[in-house]
Amino acid sequence: MESLFDWISGVLGAVFGLAQGGFDGVNQVMGLLIAVIAALLMPAWSRLWATALGAALVHVAIGVVRPMLDGGAFVLPDLLTLTFWMGVFALFLGYAIVIAVFFLIKSLFTGGGHAHRKHAH
Known part of the structure; x- marks a missing residue:
């Protein structure tokens, strides 16, 4: 049973480490601009x-084109x-965190965070 807990804590530690690395990659001017645009869209x-x-793939594409x-x-x-x-997975996790924060702020100012659907009757 201890080995299961050790394995789970190891996996969670690795995922959190990747998220922190991805967040560091996003926490630059280019990454923040991509995240803001993604949150707005x-x-x-x-x-x-x-x-x-999509934001992580745009980040990689800009890294190739620049x-x-x-x-x-x-x-x-x-x-x-x-x-x-x-590295792409770390960027994905970092963008997920930053876009979620920006989208939360956007939804607080716009009064919603869900798509409104009209039903045809």
């Missing part, structure tokens, strides 16, 4: 995970490495 809380995934704008060569990230995907 997010229609409802149910779209948080998809919005965070060196080209500075005159550098086009270089793809190492898509087949675990390090790359762990």
Whole structure:
């Protein structure tokens, strides 16, 4: 039973470590701008995970395109490495946290956080 608790605490510690690393990656000007735009475009809380995934992919795409704008060569990230995907997952978790905070603020000011649906009768 102790080994199960040790395993669970190890997994949770790793996830929290990834979330902290992702939050550090998002907590820069580019990441905050992406998160604000994503929160403004997010229609409802149910779209948080998809919005965070989209924001993480935009972050990676900007990271690929930015060196080209500075005159550098086009270089793809190492898509087949675990390090790359762990970094994307960390960004995903970081964006989920930051977008949730921004969306909460947005929903407090706009008076809702859910999509209003009209039913045709």
